[in-house]
Amino acid sequence: MVVVQRRELTFWERIYLPEIFRGLAITFKKMFEPRVTRQYPEEALPTNEVTRGQPRLVVKDDGNIACVSCGLCEAACPAYAITIDSQETERFIEREPERFEIDMLRCILCGFCEEACPKEAIFMSDELELANTTRQGLVYDMKQLERPASTLKPRIDYVRRINDRW
Amino acid sequence: MSDLTKQTPADPSTIERVEITVNGQTVQARTDKPLIQACIQAGVEVPHYCYHPGLTPEGSCRICQVEVQQGKMPARVMVACRTPVMPGMVVNTETEGAHDARRECLEFLLKNHPLDCPICDKAGECTLQDYSFTEGQGEGRSVEPRRKLEKRKDLGDVILLDQERCILCTRCVRFMDEVPKTPQLCVAGRGSHSTIETWNDTPLSGNYQGNLADVCPVGALTLKSFRFKARVWNLTKTASSCGECSRGCATTVEVLRKGEVTRIRPRHDEDVNGWWMCDTGRFALDAFSLADRLVGTLLPSASRGWDATSVENGLQIASDMLTTGDKPLLIASPWLTQEEGGELLALGQTISARVAFVSTASNDLADDVLHTGDPGPNRRGLSDLGLEALTAEEILHTASEHSTVLCIGERVARLLGKGEAEGFNSLPPSARVLLFDCELPDAPTEGNSPIDIAIGLPSSVERVGHWVNIDGLRRNILQARPAPAGVWNTLRLLKYLHELLTNREVQS
Ligand code: SF4
Ligand code: SF4
Ligand code: SF4
Numbered sequence: 001m002v003v004v005q006r007r008e009l010t011f012w013e014r015i016y017l018p019e020i021f022r023g024l025a026i027t028f029k030k031m032f033e034p035r036v037t038r039q040y041p042e043e044a045l046p047t048n049e050v051t052r053g054q055p056r057l058v059v060k061d062d063g064n065i066a067c068v069s070c071g072l073c074e075a076a077c078p079a080y081a082i083t084i085d086s087q088e089t090e091r092f093i094e095r096e097p098e099r100f101e102i103d104m105l106r107c108i109l110c111g112f113c114e115e116a117c118p119k120e121a122i123f124m125s126d127e128l129e130l131a132n133t134t135r136q137g138l139v140y141d142m143k144q145l146e147r148p149a150s151t152l153k154p155r156i157d158y159v160r161r162i163n164d165r166w
Numbered sequence: 167m168s169d170l171t172k173q174t175p176a177d178p179s180t181i182e183r184v185e186i187t188v189n190g191q192t193v194q195a196r197t198d199k200p201l202i203q204a205c206i207q208a209g210v211e212v213p214h215y216c217y218h219p220g221l222t223p224e225g226s227c228r229i230c231q232v233e234v235q236q237g238k239m240p241a242r243v244m245v246a247c248r249t250p251v252m253p254g255m256v257v258n259t260e261t262e263g264a265h266d267a268r269r270e271c272l273e274f275l276l277k278n279h280p281l282d283c284p285i286c287d288k289a290g291e292c293t294l295q296d297y298s299f300t301e302g303q304g305e306g307r308s309v310e311p312r313r314k315l316e317k318r319k320d321l322g323d324v325i326l327l328d329q330e331r332c333i334l335c336t337r338c339v340r341f342m343d344e345v346p347k348t349p350q351l352c353v354a355g356r357g358s359h360s361t362i363e364t365w366n367d368t369p370l371s372g373n374y375q376g377n378l379a380d381v382c383p384v385g386a387l388t389l390k391s392f393r394f395k396a397r398v399w400n401l402t403k404t405a406s407s408c409g410e411c412s413r414g415c416a417t418t419v420e421v422l423r424k425g426e427v428t429r430i431r432p433r434h435d436e437d438v439n440g441w442w443m444c445d446t447g448r449f450a451l452d453a454f455s456l457a458d459r460l461v462g463t464l465l466p467s468a469s470r471g472w473d474a475t476s477v478e479n480g481l482q483i484a485s486d487m488l489t490t491g492d493k494p495l496l497i498a499s500p501w502l503t504q505e506e507g508g509e510l511l512a513l514g515q516t517i518s519a520r521v522a523f524v525s526t527a528s529n530d531l532a533d534d535v536l537h538t539g540d541p542g543p544n545r546r547g548l549s550d551l552g553l554e555a556l557t558a559e560e561i562l563h564t565a566s567e568h569s570t571v572l573c574i575g576e577r578v579a580r581l582l583g584k585g586e587a588e589g590f591n592s593l594p595p596s597a598r599v600l601l602f603d604c605e606l607p608d609a610p611t612e613g614n615s616p617i618d619i620a621i622g623l624p625s626s627v628e629r630v631g632h633w634v635n636i637d638g639l640r641r642n643i644l645q646a647r648p649a650p651a652g653v654w655n656t657l658r659l660l661k662y663l664h665e666l667l668t669n670r671e672v673q674s
C-alpha cells in the first residue's frame with residue numbers, strides 16, 4: 001500500500017482567482033498564434049506514396065485483376081481480415097479470385113498483405129476514410145477493392161524501390 | 167492387397183536386422199528395406215521424391231543422396247533409396263559432400279520448373295518447396311528460357327496433368343503398375359523431352375486414380391475436383407475412417423473454414439489400406455454436404471408441410487410413440503458406430519423391440535485392391551453386437567407386422583429406398599414411422615409421407631466412435647467439424663430417449 005501525501009496548496013493557489021486569470025492569459029495569447037489543428041474533413045490530410053492507407057487490389061491495364069488468389073495475403077494477415085475463394089480462368093495464369101473480401105473493421109493497416117503478395121496485386125492505397133451504417137457494409141468485396149494500376153502507380157513504384165534495397 | 171504396401175511380412179520373425187550407424191547413432195536396420203528406411207527409423211529425414219514406402223524404389227530423382235562409408239572404402243555419396251543395408255555401414259546425411267550433391271540435384275530439378283507456386287494446388291504440401299527451402303540455393307544460375315510444355319493436360323475424369331511441373335520421378339507410373347495393377351501411364355520421349363503420357367492419350371480409368379495426386383510429390387498431377395478449391399493450409403485435418411465400404415480405409419478428412427468437407431485423403435494404415443484409398447471413398451464428399459440437412463425435430467403439419475420443434479420435445483413424442491402399441495421395430499443404418507449400436511440394443515431391450523440393421527446389397531465396385539463391394543461400414547460390428555441383419559426388402563416386408571418403426575442413422579431412409587421402387591415412402595401407412603437421419607427423404611409424388619416424426623442426426627464427419635471392418639479391425643471415426651446447430655449427438659440422443667423410456671416402463 002502506498003500512502004499518497006498531498007502537497008499543501010500555497011496561499012495564492014488557495015485564493016483561486018490569480019490562477020484563473022493566468023489560464024485566461026494563456027488562452028488569450030494563443031488566439032494570435034498560428035493554428036495547428038486542421039478543419040477535417042473540409043481540409044483533407046495530405047497523403048503521398050508512403051501513406052499506408054487501406055489495402056486495394058490492382059486492376060492491370062488490360063482490365064484483368066492482377067491477383068491470382070494464391071492466398072498468401074490471407075495467410076499473412078495478422079487480423080484474419082482477408083477471405084479468398086478461387087476459380088479457374090481461361091487466361092494464361094489459370095487462376096483468379098472468385099471472391100476477395102477484406103473486412104475493413106478487422107484490418108489494422110499493417111501492410112503485411114502488400115509485402116506477402118508475389119504478384120504485385122495488393123497495395124496500400126492512400127484511402128483512409130471508413131464509414132458506414134452497418135458492419136457488413138465495411139466488409140469490402142472485390143468490386144469495392146479494385147483500383148486501376150494507374151491510381152496506385154506511385155505506391156507500386158515506391159514498394160519496388162524499397163524491395164530493391166533488400 | 168499388394169504385398170509391397172506391407173511394412174511387416176506375415177511372419178515378423180523373418181525380418182533380418184543388421185547394425186549400422188546413421189549420423190553417429192546406432193540403428194538395427196532391416197535388410198529387406200533400402201537404406202533410407204533405416205535413416206527414417208533413426209529419426210533422420212532424408213529428402214526424397216521418387217522413393218515412396220509403398221512402391222518399388224527406383225532411384226531416378228537423386229535427391230536422397232547421403233554419404234556412406236563402409237569397410238576400408240573411402241566415404242562416397244550415394245542414393246539412400248536404392249542402396250541395400252549392409253552390416254557396419256556408417257551413414258552421414260549432413261556432410262558437405264551430401265549437402266552439395268542434394269543442392270546440385272535440386273538446381274537441376276528446378277532448372278525447368280515453372281514459378282507456379284502461387285497458382286499451384288500443391289503449394290503448402292509440396293516437397294519440392296520444402297526441400298528447396300531447406301537444401302536449395304535460393305537462386306538459379308541458368309540463363310536459358312524454361313521448357314514450355316502442356317499445362318492443362320486432361321488425363322480423364324479425375325486427374326489433370328501439368329507437364330511443366332513434373333519432375334519425372336515416375337511414382338505415378340509405378341503406382342499404376344503396382345497397386346491397382348493397371349499400367350496406364352508411361353514416360354514418353356527421351357532426355358529433356360521426357361513427359362508423362364497415357365497410351366495414345368487414352369483417359370485414365372479405374373477406381374484408384376485419385377491416389378495419383380497424393381503420390382505425385384509436386385503439383386503435376388492434381389485432382390480436377392479439388393482444383394483451386396482451397397489452399398491446403400486453410401484446411402483443418404482430422405484423422406478418421408472412410409465409410410463408403412466395409413474396408414474402412416484410414417483417412418484424413420479436410421474441412422474448409424469449419425464448413426464443407428473439401429478433400430478426403432488416405433492415411434497410412436498398414437493393416438487396412440496401406441497408403442491408398444479408392445475414388446468412391448475419396449469423392450464421397452456430397453454425403454457430408456451441409457445443404458438440406460435435417461436439423462432439430464420436424465412433425466408433419468396439416469398442410470403437408472412440417473412443423474419444427476426442439477429435440478427434447480421430439481424425443482418426448484418419440485417415447486410416447488414407442489411405448490404405445492405392440493412390439494416396435496428398430497432399424498439401424500450400418501453407419502451407426504459400435505457405441506451407438508450398443509445403446510440402441512439396450513434401448514430395444516427396455517421396450518422389448520425387434521432391433522435390426524439394414525444389410526446393404528453389394529455394389530459392383532468390389533476389386534482385389536481395397537474396395538469390398540459392401541457399402542455398409544459397420545455391418546460386421548453391428549451383427550457382432552447382436553443386431554439382426556435384414557435387407558431393405560425384408561424390412562419393408564416385415565414393417566407391416568409392427569405398429570411402430572424407428573429408422574435411425576445416417577442414410578437409413580436412402581438405404582431403404584434402394585430396395586423397392588417406392589422405397590422408404592412405401593413403409594406401411596398404418597405404422598407410426600420415426601425417422602432419425604441426416605436428411606429428409608424426397609416426399610412421395612402422391613399421398614403423404616409416411617414419417618410421423620423426423621429428428622436430425624450428425625453425419626459421420628461430425629461424431630466420434632468406431633466401426634468394425636470386414637476383417638474385424640477397429641476403425642475409429644473422429645469429429646472433423648461440429649454438427650449444424652440444433653443437431654444432437656446420436657449417442658446423447660439415444661441415451662436421453664432410453665432414459666425417457668425407462669422412466670415410462672417404471673411408471674407403468
Ligand atoms: S493491411 Fe494488414 S490487417 Fe489489413 S488486410 Fe492487409 S495484412 Fe490484413
Ligand atoms: S509443384 Fe511445388 S514447387 Fe512446383 S509450382 Fe507447385 S508448389 Fe511450387
Ligand atoms: S507426374 Fe508427378 S508422380 Fe508422375 S513422374 Fe511427374 S512428378 Fe512424378
Ligand code: FES
Nearest residue numbers: 225227228230247
Ligand atoms: S528418392 Fe532416392 S533417388 Fe529419388
